[in-house]
Amino acid sequence: xxxxxxxxxxxxxxxxxxxxxxxxxxxxxxxxxxxxxxxxxxxxxxxxxxxxxxxxxxxxxxxxxxxxxxxxxxxxxxxxxxxxxxxxxxxxxxxxxxxxxxxxxxxxxxxxxxxxxxxxxxxxxxxxxxxxxxxxxxxxxxxxxxxxxxxxxxxxxxxxxxxxxxx
Numbered sequence: 001x002x003x004x005x006x007x008x009x010x011x012x013x014x015x016x017x018x019x020x021x022x023x024x025x026x027x028x029x030x031x032x033x034x035x036x037x038x039x040x041x042x043x044x045x046x047x048x049x050x051x052x053x054x055x056x057x058x059x060x061x062x063x064x065x066x067x068x069x070x071x072x073x074x075x076x077x078x079x080x081x082x083x084x085x086x087x088x089x090x091x092x093x094x095x096x097x098x099x100x101x102x103x104x105x106x107x108x109x110x111x112x113x114x115x116x117x118x119x120x121x122x123x124x125x126x127x128x129x130x131x132x133x134x135x136x137x138x139x140x141x142x143x144x145x146x147x148x149x150x151x152x153x154x155x156x157x158x159x160x161x162x163x164x165x166x167x
Contacts, residue, residue: 003097003155003158004048004097004098004099004115004116004151004154004155005047005048005049005091005093005097005098006048006049006050006051006087006088006091006093006097006098006099007043007048007049007050007051007098007099007100007101007147007148007151008050008051008052008053008072008083008084008087008098008099008100008101008110008114009050009051009052009053009100009101009144010053010054010055010080010100010101010102010103010104010107011030011052011053011054011056011061011064012030012054012055012056012103013102013103013104013120013122013123013139013140014101014102014103014120014139014140014143014144015032015033015036015052015064015139015140015144016030016031016032016139016140017031017122017138017139017140017141018103018122018139018140019031028058028060029060030060031140032064032140033140033141033142033144033145035137035141035142035144035145036140036142036143036144036145037067037068038145039142039144039145039146039147039148039149040068040070040144040148041068042145042148042149042152043148043151043152044069046148046151046152046155048148048151049072049091050068050070050072051070051072051073051074051083051087052064052065052070052072052073052074052075053074053077053080053083053084053087053100053110054074054075054076054077055076055077055078055080055106056075056076057075057076058075061073061075062075072087072090074086074087079109080100080102080106080107080109080110081109081110081112081113083110084098084100084110084113084114085113094115095113095114095115096115097115098114098115098116099114099115099116099117099118099147099151100113100114100116100117100118101117101118101119101120101143101144101147102117102119102123102127103119103120103122103123103124103127103139104123104124104126104127105124105126105127107127108126108127108130111127111130111131112130116132116133116151117130117131117132117133118131118132118133118134118135118143118147118150119131119133119134119135120134120135120137120138120139120143121134121135121136121137121138121139121143122138122139122143123139133147133150135147
């Protein structure tokens with residue numbers, strides 16, 4: 001596995017369980033998990049850079065990004081592979097250094113392009129078939145935390161191997 005340095009996440013179905021609620025005044029609500037919030041926080045401490053790539057264009061994405069200190073946000077995105085490419089180029093990373101987690105057919109192009117592809121347990125079969133990792137956790141219920149834990153474990157293993165090579 002190549003050294004993953006950045007993680008791009010779809011929002012609906014990955015950071016949320018894919019449902020939304022409309023209030024009587026037209027307001028929209030989404031439910032996020034503190035497991036995933038902690039996962040992103042732990043990932044950032046480990047040096048990972050995060051981006052949100054969503055087909056939806058809602059201020060809730062900005063609010064989540066602001067809470068998490070995520071500066072790379074692609075809202076209303078119809079070409080997620082292109083967004084993933086832009087994100088990688090911004091930080092001068094090869095696509096092999098970027099992970100993408102998505103859950104449906106509109107994420108397929110980005111999943112195929114990423115160096116490491118992940119999908120929540122609840123993802124559509126299309127995304128699960130492409131994914132290098134399918135989490136045991138559902139979208140919006142710790143799938144992102146599970147992904148980050150997996151990546152950090154891989155980083156630790158690679159670090160041990162590198163240290164062993166120097167001795």
